[in-house]
Amino acid sequence: MAYTYNTIPPVPAKDIDAVGVNLQIVAHSKADPEAVSKLLEVMYSPTVINRINQKVEEKNITTAATYPISKGTIAFLKRNDSFLSKDMVDLLANGLGLLVTVGSFLIFALRWLKGSKLDDLEIQGYIVKVSAIEKEIGEMEQTGSFNLTDLSQLAFKLTTLKSEVLGKNNRITLKDPALMDTFLSSVADTRNYVMILMERTRTDLK
CATH class of the missing domain: 1.20.58 (Methane Monooxygenase Hydroxylase; Chain G, domain 1)
Structure with missing residues (x-):
C-alpha cells in the first residue's frame, strides 16, 4: 500500500499490512456481454493500473466471485485466445502433411501411368x-x-x-x-x- 495516495512525503511511506476485500462489479443479467468486456478492458488497461498504482492481475478476476460469471467476463478473459487451440493446430498440421504426402504420391502415380x-x-x-x-x-x-x-x-x-x-x-x-x-x-x-x-x-x- 506504499505511495497509495501520491502525496509528498508519501503516505504511507512503506508497505503495511492491511485488511482488504475483493471488489466486485455487478452487471444486470441482460447487460450486453460486449459492453461488459469493453468495460473490463478499460479497467485492466495499463493507464488505469498506473493511475491507481496498484498491482491488478486479470487471473484474479473470478476470485471469490459470489455471482455467476457473466458472458462478458468470459469474453474478456478469452479475448486473446487463438481461434484454434495448440492441439487443433498440431492436428491440422499433421493432417495437412499427410494430405500433401498422399497428394504427391497420387500425382506421381498418375504421371507414371500416363507416361508409361x-x-x-x-x-x-x-x-x-x-x-x-x-x-x-x-x-x-x-x-x-x-x-x-x-x-x-x-x-x-x-x-x-x-x-x-x-x-x-x-x-x-x-x-x-x-x-x-x-x-x-x-x-x-x-x-x-x-x-x-x-x-x-x-x-x-x-
Whole structure:
C-alpha cells in the first residue's frame, strides 16, 4: 500500500499490512456481454493500473466471485485466445502433411501411368530410332570405318530400345498391333547385322 495516495512525503511511506476485500462489479443479467468486456478492458488497461498504482492481475478476476460469471467476463478473459487451440493446430498440421504426402504420391502415380502408356505414335518413334541406327551402319559401310567400339555401342542402343518397349508391354494401347511386330523385327534384324559386322571386324583385325 506504499505511495497509495501520491502525496509528498508519501503516505504511507512503506508497505503495511492491511485488511482488504475483493471488489466486485455487478452487471444486470441482460447487460450486453460486449459492453461488459469493453468495460473490463478499460479497467485492466495499463493507464488505469498506473493511475491507481496498484498491482491488478486479470487471473484474479473470478476470485471469490459470489455471482455467476457473466458472458462478458468470459469474453474478456478469452479475448486473446487463438481461434484454434495448440492441439487443433498440431492436428491440422499433421493432417495437412499427410494430405500433401498422399497428394504427391497420387500425382506421381498418375504421371507414371500416363507416361508409361505405349501408343501408335510412340512406337513409331521407336521404329524411327532403329532406322537411325541402320543409317549409321550404312554410313560406316560407305566409309569402311568399322570398329568394335562403335558397333558395340550400336548393339547396346538396340538392346536398350527393345527393353524400354517391352517394359511397357502391359500398358500398350496400339490401334495398329502390327507396329509392335515391325519394331521387334527391325530391332532383331539390325542387331543381327551388327553382330555379323562385329565378327567380321574381329576377323579382319586378326
